[in-house]
Amino acid sequence: xxxxxSDEEKSVLFEVQRMPLVPNPFSEIADRIGLNEDKVLxxxxxxxxxxxxxxxxxxxNHRDLGVTANLxxxxxxxxxxxxxxxxxxxxxxxxxxxxxxxxxxxNLFFMIHSDSKKKAINLAKKILKKVNILNYRFIxxxxxxxxxxxxxxxxxxxxxx
Amino acid sequence: xxxxxxxxxxxxxxxxxxxxxxxxxxxGRLKKLYEYGIIRKVGxxxxxxxxxxxxxxxxxxxxxxxxxxxxxxxNRYSGVTHNYLREGSPNIWFTLTEANHKILxxxxxxxxxxxxxxxxxxxxxxxxxxxxxxxxx
Numbered sequence: 006x007x008x009x010x011s012d013e014e015k016s017v018l019f020e021v022q023r024m025p026l027v028p029n030p031f032s033e034i035a036d037r038i039g040l041n042e043d044k045v046l047x048x049x050x051x052x053x054x055x056x057x058x059x060x061x062x063x064x065x066n067h068r069d070l071g072v073t074a075n076l077x078x079x080x081x082x083x084x085x086x087x088x089x090x091x092x093x094x095x096x097x098x099x100x101x102x103x104x105x106x107x108x109x110x111x112n113l114f115f116m117i118h119s120d121s122k123k124k125a126i127n128l129a130k131k132i133l134k135k136v137n138i139l140n141y142r143f144i145x146x147x148x149x150x151x152x153x154x155x156x157x158x159x160x161x162x163x164x165x166x
Numbered sequence: 167x168x169x170x171x172x173x174x175x176x177x178x179x180x181x182x183x184x185x186x187x188x189x190x191x192x193x194g195r196l197k198k199l200y201e202y203g204i205i206r207k208v209g210x211x212x213x214x215x216x217x218x219x220x221x222x223x224x225x226x227x228x229x230x231x232x233x234x235x236x237x238x239x240x241n242r243y244s245g246v247t248h249n250y251l252r253e254g255s256p257n258i259w260f261t262l263t264e265a266n267h268k269i270l271x272x273x274x275x276x277x278x279x280x281x282x283x284x285x286x287x288x289x290x291x292x293x294x295x296x297x298x299x300x301x302x303x
Contacts, residue, residue, distance in 0.1 A: 010217065018217075024209040026193045029175055042175060049173050049210070056216040061171035063199075064206040077252065077259070087292070095295035103294035106223060108287050114223075115295075142254070150237040150249035153206065155214040155263050158244055 017048045019157050076125040079111035080141035090136045099128050214263045221263035222289040225256035236281045
């Protein structure tokens with residue numbers, strides 16, 4: 006998969022992760038990697054449309070914004086019901102992530118971010134009841150050791166996988 | 167501008183125009199927000215998955231007195247994007263993203279050896295929803 010990304014694209018992907026705070030940031034990046042500004046902009050919009058770049062914008066340290074309760078619900082759902090229930094849970098607005106996972110006692114995981122623990126629990130219970138899940142576990146976060154978005158490393162940006 | 171960063175020659179100028187302040191003030195405010203630790207970065211958020219990377223959720227049970235030491239060992243891997251202490255057992259939960267399965271397994275095995283503890287590996291078989299977006303006005 007990685008081999009489908011050209012070295013040029015890898016360099017752009019690496020550089021645009023942190024836009025320089027200067028009047029013409031794409032031009033500065035173009036200089037760094039030896040392309041012209043128009044080419045960098047064209048590559049960016051192509052990478053966006055292919056979904057390799059999810060979005061451009063600001064990433065926040067969300068702990069600082071009053072979003073304090075981070076509840077992971079690990080639940081068990083019979084294999085043949087997972088698709089249906091997973092999709093239904095995913096439509097809930099307060100659910101930020103929902104995954105079918107293998108490897109543990111539980112197989113359907115979803116996350117709820119809320120400003121209080123109590124609210125998160127009530128919400129989760131409401132959702133679980135709606136989809137008739139009885140076997141579950143609430144797993145709140147206590148401390149954050151690391152939270153960052155995925156970043157391409159310099160080595161990988163120029164290596165051929 | 168959480169989700170607004172124009173692909174133009176002068177993105178900060180464009181943002182400035184949109185919100186009615188001048189360019190240098192936009193740049194100045196962003197610098198301050200960095201400084202205060204409110205924002206983590208300005209730029210592209212990449213999709214590891216769409217780039218062909220593989221990842222897994224992983225968890226391990228660690229005694230209280232070893233928490234910091236183990237968290238530090240795990241955090242040292244740049245492919246670890248999230249790492250939390252959570253209630254119950256297992257109590258350390260992290261996600262690891264790597265270029266391929268071989269590297270992913272190697273790093274998990276390395277961590278297991280270093281912390282002398284078995285890691286539960288919970289790769290996603292299907293994703294129903296992903297993504298946190300907070301509206302800020």
